[in-house]
Amino acid sequence: MAGKPCLYRLIDHTADLGMEVCGRDLRDLFSRAGNAMVDMMTDRSTAFPRNERILKATGTDWTDLLIAFLRELLALHTIEDFLPVECSVDTIAPYRLTALVRGEPCDPSRHRIIREIKAVTYHGAVVEKTGRRWRGRVIFDV
C-alpha cells in the first residue's frame, strides 16, 4: 500500500522460514527486521518490556550486518535466557550498529514461544535500496 510502511512478509521456503522487511531508512529497516524476528519466535503479548539490554553488532557490508544483528538478538534468547519484546536501532553506520532491546528474563510458565529459530542463515540474504525505501530479506533455519 502506497505511503504505508509494511511490517514484514513471511517468505515461503520449503524447509524453513524467511521474512522480507521494508524500511524508510537503514535504521528503520534494521529495527523492523529485529521486531519481525521476535514476532516469529514468540507471542509478544505474553511478555513485558521491563528490562533493557544494549546490543552491538558489526559486519563486512549491510547484508552481513543484518545477519550479525539478528544473530546477536537471537543469542540474547538462546544464550542469555532473555526474551526480547521490542528493539530499536539507536546508531547505525557502515557497518556497525547499536540497538536497545527491551524484554524480560525467560519464564516458560508465562511466555509463549511459537517456534524455535535455530539460526539466521546467509542463504539468499539481501539488504538493498529499492527506490526510496530499503528492503531486507533473510531466511531462518527453523
Place this chain on the structure above:
Amino acid sequence: MSEIRLERQDEYRWLIPVEGNMRVPGLIYASEEMVRGLTGDESPRQVANVAELPGIVRYSLAMPDIHWGYGFPIGGVAAFNREEGVVSPGGVGYDINCGCRLVATKLSFDDIRERVRDLVSALLRNVPTGVGSTGSIKLSGQEERAVLEQGARWAVKNGYGSVEDLDMMEDGGCLPGADPECISDRAMKRGKEQLGTLGSGNHFLEIEVVDEIFDEEAARVFGLFIGQVAVMIHSGSRGLGYQVCDDYLARMVKGIGSLGFELPDRQLACTYLSSSLAREYLAAMACAANYAWANRQLLMHWTEETFEKTLAASPRDVGMRLVYDVCHNIAKMEDFPLEEGMTTLCVHRKGATRAFPPGHEALCRRYRSIGQPVLIPGDMGTGSYVLAGTDKAFRETFGSACHGAGRTMSRNQAMKTSRGRSIGQEMAKRGVIVMAAGKTTLQEELPEAYKDVNEVVEVVHRAGLAKKVARLRAVGCIKG
C-alpha cells in the same frame, strides 16, 4: 539466472550439465514424477551451486528426498579431495549429526495394542521435548567436555545403555578428532542443559510396528520380525550443534574474499581443507556429533525406562536392543575407490544417510555380511523403512542414500492447509496416537507437507543405492 537444465541419464538419474562456474556436473536421483515436482524449486540450482566449489569430486549429488535448503540442497552429497577441496559448515547444516536410531524390542503389537495411548503420554512426560527444552542432566564444564570427546561412550560409562550399543552406531557413537578447545563459550553454554532432550520441529520419537519384510535374511540379521514393536528416535546435537555451525560459518564468511573464487551463495562459505580453520571446524563439528550420539543414547534410555514402567515389565521382557544409529548431517573423511586408487575424501552429507556395503570394515561383525542398516523415517506418523547399504552406492554416491521423505510444502502453507482441522484426531483415525509439546507442531508437520516416503525409498531401492529390508508402520508418536 537461467533455468537449470536436467538431462535424463536413465530411469532414476538426471544430469545437470556443467555450465558457468560449475567444476563437475550435478546428478539428481529421482523418478520422473519427482523431477516434475521440482519445477520452480530452488534445489536443482543449489545442486549446481555446490558444483562450483573447488576440489569437488565427480558430481554434486542429490538424493530423491531433495528439497530446497539453504546453501546446499537438503538431500545433497558432495565429496572433496584433500589437496584443493573445501569443508563447508553449511554443507553439514546447523543440526550437526541430526540422525536416527532404531530400537527393537521383544514385544509384539498385541502386547501393547491397548496401551499405546498410555505409552505415548508417558513418553511425552518422561522425554524432555519441545522448544528450548532442558533435560534432567545438568553437566559441569568437565563433564560436558567429556561428552564432546567421548560421545555415546560417555553415556554408556555413566550407566545409560550397554557397551554392545556402541557397535550398533555409525563410528561407534564417537567421531575421532573432537577438541573441546575449538568450541565457543556460547556453544558450551547451550550444551550444558540440553543433553537428553528431543527438541522441536521435525524431531520425533515414534512407536512403530514391523509391517512388511522384503529381505528375510537381512531382517533376520538385523533382528526384525513381523509384528515386532520398535522405536525410532530422530534428534540431533540441539543448541550446541546450531551454535558450532553459526560460529564457524560467520568466521568463514569473513574470509570469503581470500578464497580466490566467487561464491554463488554466502551460505556456501567454506575454507580449504588444508587450512587451520578447517581443522578447527572439523574438531568442533566432531564435538557436536559426539554430543548428538550421547543425546540419542540418553533418549533411548528414557524410552526404555518408560516402556518398563508403563507396561510393568522387566528389562528382559521388553528386551530393548539398538538395531542401529545413523547420522544424516555430517562431513567425514572417508576412503573411496577412484580411478587413481583408494582416496581419502571429505564427504558432506546434508540430509543424506551413509549406506556402506557388505564387507566394509566400518561395519560391526554382525552386519558385515549384509551391509549397513540405513534408517529412513517417513513423515509424522507414517512409519519408516530399514534398508541395507550396497556396493553401487559405494561406487556412485560415496556410500550415501536418502534420509527421509523430504518436505514439499512450506510450514506456512502447511499451517494454511491444516487450518480448522484436528491433525491429532485425523492421525488417531488412521491408528496413530500423536502428541506434541508445541501448539502448532502437528499443523506444520502434517503428512501432506511431505513427499511420500514409499516413493522416495522405491527410487533408492530401484536405483540400487540401498536395498529394502523392512517397513515399519507408526502406532504412536511424540513431537517437540
